[in-house]
Amino acid sequence: MAIETFGFCPRVNPEGAFTQRTRSIQFGDGYTQRAGDGINGESQSWPLTFVGDDDSIQPIIAFLRRHKGYMPFRWVNPLAELGLYCCPDGFNVTAMGKNSRGDQVFQLTATFVTAYHP
Template sequence: MAIETFSFCPRVNPEGAFTQRTRSIQFGDGYTQRAGDGINSESQGWPLTFVGDHVHIQPIIAFLRRHNGYTAFQWVNPLTELGLYCCPDGFNVTALGKNSRGDQVFQLTATFVTAYHP
């Protein structure tokens, strides 16, 4: 199965969190030795927000449901780095009311997290 690419555009100013996993040991003389924990010691988390009517939001919901929170997909993060991500904590949809045309407007929030395998 081919890896899909997430190509929907989120709202501006997403804030990514970069986490480095390390191991350390403290010695009696005050010296601390640190090393990376595993070959993939850095992970990223990107909380994203999408706003639009049903026609705009429904394909995003379908994409995220198709990947079930654990299947990886390609995505270009705001730093323009292509990588594998998943959405392990699900997503939230909020009905915001109607726009000037009378269409229901929704807000979808999801956090994309680095995945290291398809």
């Protein structure tokens, strides 16, 4: 399967978490030596929210189901950086009621995490 691009627009103000993986060793004299751990030492996590009617939420659900939580996809994060991500913890959908036209409105939440491709 070719790597797809996630092109749906989340709600504004997502807050990303950046984690650097390090190793450290503490010596008896108080000195601590630190080093990076592995070639992919930084990971990102982006909790995202999407709101819309059935016609706008169903394609997002189909995309996330197709990638099954482990298959990577391309996504441009809010910092305009293109990267590989996956959605390992699944997603949640909440029915929010109906809008003024009588259409059911949904909220979908998902967290995208950096994925690495060998």
